[in-house]
Amino acid sequence: SQKIEQNSEALNIQEGKTATLTCNYTNYSPAYLQWYRQDPGRGPVFLLLIRENEKEKRKERLKVTFDTTLKQSLFHITASQPADSATYLCALDGGDKIIFGKGTRLHILP
């Protein structure tokens, strides 16, 4: 069955450093991979989408890579700030449905 895993439930990073989150998947061939941010009590907020034929995408301090051979995506936040603390979800979109990982809680320590 299709499976999507995010590397850890929680991650602590010192302010100013780069935070790297991992998303691995099996038994799926997504057309797109998406990353969302979710704050407590709120719905997820769309951050970035990367297509299967793209290797990397950037948006301000965010960078996403997508390796369809390794079946893995990496999500980087450079120059991290305490305001970046949140849960980050990856989602795979195969066109017929979208499945989400359980998320990684990122804590940026001042």
Place this chain on the structure above:
Amino acid sequence: KAGVTQTPRYLIKTRGQQVTLSCSPISGHRSVSWYQQTPGQGLQFLFEYFSETQRNKGNFPGRFSGRQFSNSRSEMNVSTLELGDSALYLCASSSASNYGYTFGSGTRLTVV
């Protein structure tokens, strides 16, 4: 531009009752998806509607149903509520799958 609006924000029901949740998508978005979010299972896909037709369905029992109206507003219904149905129910709309989804703030359902 108004975001995705979900009502009500909070709801408390007793076991065996039924509940209807509402979602108004972003104007112009024809696709509406519903998700159940719990601490243990994360975000679980319920169903997706597009132009009033159910396009995809997740692995939930038949007690969970939905519909979409001609103005793209959507409702989901849960009948014969169980304690395990307590969750945050999220609605998301999209103009196309390759542009990401916009989520509402959700309805927090508590079944007692």
